[in-house]
Amino acid sequence: MADLRQTLRAFARERDWEQFQTPKNLVMALSGEVGELTEIFQWLTAEESAAVMEGGRSADVEDELADVLIYLVRLADVLGVDLVAAAQAKMIRNETRFPAAAVRGQATRSPDRSARDS
Amino acid sequence: MADLRQTLRAFARERDWEQFQTPKNLVMALSGEVGELTEIFQWLTAEESAAVMEGGRSADVEDELADVLIYLVRLADVLGVDLVAAAQAKMIRNETRFPAAAVRGQATRSPDRSARDS
Amino acid sequence: MADLRQTLRAFARERDWEQFQTPKNLVMALSGEVGELTEIFQWLTAEESAAVMEGGRSADVEDELADVLIYLVRLADVLGVDLVAAAQAKMIRNETRFPAAAVRGQATRSPDRSARDS
Amino acid sequence: MADLRQTLRAFARERDWEQFQTPKNLVMALSGEVGELTEIFQWLTAEESAAVMEGGRSADVEDELADVLIYLVRLADVLGVDLVAAAQAKMIRNETRFPAAAVRGQATRSPDRSARDS
Numbered sequence: 001m002a003d004l005r006q007t008l009r010a011f012a013r014e015r016d017w018e019q020f021q022t023p024k025n026l027v028m029a030l031s032g033e034v035g036e037l038t039e040i041f042q043w044l045t046a047e048e049s050a051a052v053m054e055g056g057r058s059a060d061v062e063d064e065l066a067d068v069l070i071y072l073v074r075l076a077d078v079l080g081v082d083l084v085a086a087a088q089a090k091m092i093r094n095e096t097r098f099p100a101a102a103v104r105g106q107a108t109r110s111p112d113r114s115a116r117d118s
Numbered sequence: 119m120a121d122l123r124q125t126l127r128a129f130a131r132e133r134d135w136e137q138f139q140t141p142k143n144l145v146m147a148l149s150g151e152v153g154e155l156t157e158i159f160q161w162l163t164a165e166e167s168a169a170v171m172e173g174g175r176s177a178d179v180e181d182e183l184a185d186v187l188i189y190l191v192r193l194a195d196v197l198g199v200d201l202v203a204a205a206q207a208k209m210i211r212n213e214t215r216f217p218a219a220a221v222r223g224q225a226t227r228s229p230d231r232s233a234r235d236s
Numbered sequence: 237m238a239d240l241r242q243t244l245r246a247f248a249r250e251r252d253w254e255q256f257q258t259p260k261n262l263v264m265a266l267s268g269e270v271g272e273l274t275e276i277f278q279w280l281t282a283e284e285s286a287a288v289m290e291g292g293r294s295a296d297v298e299d300e301l302a303d304v305l306i307y308l309v310r311l312a313d314v315l316g317v318d319l320v321a322a323a324q325a326k327m328i329r330n331e332t333r334f335p336a337a338a339v340r341g342q343a344t345r346s347p348d349r350s351a352r353d354s
Numbered sequence: 355m356a357d358l359r360q361t362l363r364a365f366a367r368e369r370d371w372e373q374f375q376t377p378k379n380l381v382m383a384l385s386g387e388v389g390e391l392t393e394i395f396q397w398l399t400a401e402e403s404a405a406v407m408e409g410g411r412s413a414d415v416e417d418e419l420a421d422v423l424i425y426l427v428r429l430a431d432v433l434g435v436d437l438v439a440a441a442q443a444k445m446i447r448n449e450t451r452f453p454a455a456a457v458r459g460q461a462t463r464s465p466d467r468s469a470r471d472s
Contacts, residue, residue, distance in 0.1 A: 001119055004202060007209050015216065016223040020397050024167035027152075027159045028260075028396035030186075031267055034145075034152045035389010041145045042382035043343040043374050046281065049142035053197050062199050065190070066208035068148075069201050072186055079171050081180050083187050084122060090184035091125050098133065105134040107279035138279050146278035146378075149385055153271010160264035161256050161461035163400065225397035237355055240438060243445050251452065252459040260403035263388075263395045266422075270381075270388045277381045285378035289433050298435050302444035304384075304426055305437050308419070315407050317416050319423050320358060326420035327361050334369065341370040 001073065001084060008074045023079055030071040037064040119191065119202060126192045141197055148189040155182040237309065237320060244310045259315055266307040273300040355427065355438060362428045380429040387425055391418040 012018050040057055041049050052061055076083040130136050158175055159167050170179055194201040248254050276293055277285055288297055312319040366372050394411055395403050406415055430437040 004205055014218040015221050020225040022164045022167050024159045028392050031152050032389050032393035034149050035386050038382050039386035041142045046140040046142055049140050062204045065194055065199055066204040069205045076183055081183055086180045086184040087122055087187045100132045103133050107138045146274050150271050150275035153268050156264050157268035240441055250454040251457050256461045258400045258403050260395045263391055267388050270385050277378045282376040285376050298440045301430055301435055302440040305441045312419055317419055322416045322420040323358055323423045336368040339369050343374045
């Protein structure tokens with residue numbers, strides 16, 4: 001991740017693209033890439049989605065996942081956020097927010113829904 | 119990243135949430151989190167977006183970035199994709215796709231646009 | 237739709253919000269609302285999604301659909317695009333792009349996929 | 355809008371695509387189209403976004419707006435929601451939620467932010 005962050009910094013600097021990579025623009029770029037990922041999965045059933053890496057679009061999936069990570073890492077770097085540390089801290093909070101005994105097997109108590117309800 | 123992946127695996131397993139975490143559903147969850155990030159930035163000017171970590175919503179930004187990484191890492195794990203390796207491979211291709219001399223200072227030749235045109 | 241467009245114009249003008257409602261910002265606002273809609277559906281099975289209006293979140297679904305239309309109509313108005321005319325023109329093109337005899341019953345030939353392939 | 359709804363119904367029926375057009379899948383299709391719209395605007399400044407219909411991508415913008423409306427109308431129809439009525443009802447509530455005198459000229463009191471705060 002640290003290597004990737006350095007690669008993205010150099011890539012932007014060598015192209016004089018730092019001027020375009022405001023956090024606002026990078027959020028939109030991230031969102032656009034997630035849109036491309038969504039288009040791959042939109043008509044698939046749950047089962048087809050689970051088998052997508054065995055089909056003809058596996059390289060596209062990998063490519064879009066790469067693009068999402070690229071913009072996410074670049075965005076966090078521009079904002080000065082330690083992405084992995086933030087995720088680990090969030091998971092520690094999630095352990096408390098969603099006690100296994102209380103939410104086991106319940107999709108309706110999954111993070112987003114409960115976060116919104118609470 | 120490897121630690122985070124293991125944490126997310128254990129978190130899902132302990133809650134019996136693996137049944138809900140199909141690639142299709144995880145793509146939607148990722149998309150929903152990017153939507154929350156988008157809402158934070160939607161009315162900000164470019165300048166305000168660059169200063170967002172000095173304002174009252176910095177913890178929200180960090181929280182949403184964490185959520186995006188969490189679902190991205192979990193999605194890649196369920197699909198069996200090595201996320202960082204995929205991003206590094208993509209950046210090697212990007213070096214060729216966007217030669218610095220040809221695209222310097224031009225937002226219109228940035229990755230998405232050119233990828234679509236090519 | 238014409239009434240709604242007028243209502244949104246007056247709403248923005250009375251609050252001096254026109255300055256914030258650039259096309260770029262409105263695209264982000266639209267995207268954020270679609271993210272909220274996505275969060276409602278992310279853990280639902282296809283069957284559960286088909287029955288969502290009989291459940292406890294029907295008012296939320298209606299609310300998010302309303303928000304998506306509101307930002308879409310406002311965005312088109314700011315851009316000077318006749319939204320319904322554009323959609324009708326697109327459907328005439330779609331009749332040719334997706335001949336019923338050729339694509340019947342095939343999700344893989346649905347609009348987005350084919351558009352991308354062509 | 356009523357005509358468009360009928361056109362979309364017939365279009366899906368003639369292609370036997372109703373089986374793929376679950377609410378969940380249509381939410382993803384809507385989201386994917388908003389992603390394409392986002393990609394057009396992601397590197398534009400506020401000023402460039404305001405002038406986008408005078409540039410070389412005006413037809414693309416119109417095309418993506420059309421696609422967003424198409425999936426939104428189809429989704430609402432499948433769900434049995436009267437889209438325009440829902441938006442008008444929401445705007446009546448918004449008149450109360452955002453009194454002009456209290457929020458004039460303040461982006462930070464715009465709908466999404468306040469809705470989340472309230």
